[in-house]
Amino acid sequence: MENITIGILTESYVISRGIQFIISKNNGLSSHIIPNSELCIKNNIVENNINLLIVSDNVFEEPKLLKLYKTDRNLNFGLIRTKQVSLNSMFEFKIDFDLFDTESIIKSKLDKYLESALNSNKLSLEDSELSKREIEILRLVALGKTNQAIAETLFISKHTVVTHRKKITAKLGIKTISGLTVYALLNSIIETYEIDELNK
């Protein structure tokens, strides 16, 4: 767990501190509050080795954050919903908090994220050479998504998706979608119930 650092960026110091307090109760997790006045968020993220940035919805809608979301492929995003408006569902958040979530719900959402993050780290470092992005794409391929759908979900071009898929096949030596699905299941990139749900 020591290699996961959470950054917290909201418009409210009280909210940021509250989230940080709950995170601190999870052993080994470090977190860092980024002041909303920070001009260069990117530097702050790099300096503090942040790999998950939890942002409130108002802040996320600011151009500088949207740009960061689109350009920084190594950074995961979490969201705190503070107002009753829905963000574009195309955005993918690793954790999705509501301002009125109870402490236990926040904790369980954090635990779930940690579990998947640790699994994917383990996979990319030990079992294969797939990058985090490739694992993300492999997951969508295994869930039966088309190149077009993957491109839309991840805000990348279809051409980039094809390039990633070629790399995945070259690294794993698996050519077919069924083969990739079995690989994804074997390595817990997807779970059986997700496939079952698709077939319903």
Added chain:
Amino acid sequence: MNITANIKMADIIIQNHHLLSVINRFGIQLGFGEKSVDSVCKIYNINTDFFLDIINSFNDPDFFPKQKLKTYPLNLIVDYLYKTHDYYLNVKIPEINSLINELVESSSGETANAIKLIHKFYNEYTTQLHQHIAFEEKTVYPYILKLEELYNEGDEEQKKLFVSNNKFIIKDYAIQHDNIEEKIYDIKNLLIKYISPEDNFILCFKILGQLAHLEDDIKDHSEMENKIIVPKVSIMENSLQNI
């Protein structure tokens, strides 16, 4: 080694036992004594040249006499392809299936779950293979045989009627004739890289050997269809359409 007509049939099998599956689909039984390839082929009424080209292409991956194969009548090639289908569906597929079943039953815990996934994948593949073969046997091969018959013996009226009544052309088949052996390659890969059935690795090796054998066989089969049949049929189609 290039197998020729005067080599003893027994020697080619002794040298490469994989060729057993080929002589089997030509209907040749064991017990050929000292007879040469040519004599055995004559007994079974098999075109010796065609037999030699097929057996050599199995024996040597680099051997594929494209131009010579194109000179054989299509009905001879199609008849051979029917027999290879029979071999896949009634011999090879059930054989590998029961080996994987055996592996599932003799495994436990996580390995068993992983092998069950492979088994499911294998079943999915065999369903696809069945469908592919059914399409060829019900649509493609009868079409080819009829086309060849008319090309050789039909009068102008019959040829015109055939062209106007037939919506199917071989190009459609060539396009949808995807790489049917790719899934076997993946199953092999998954077994080699990601599953470690420590207690029954011998069984696992056996399965891998059988899969590799089937994969090579299907590759040869597809090559025959794509490089020999499709171009030859296209020429006949063009000729009939230009009447």
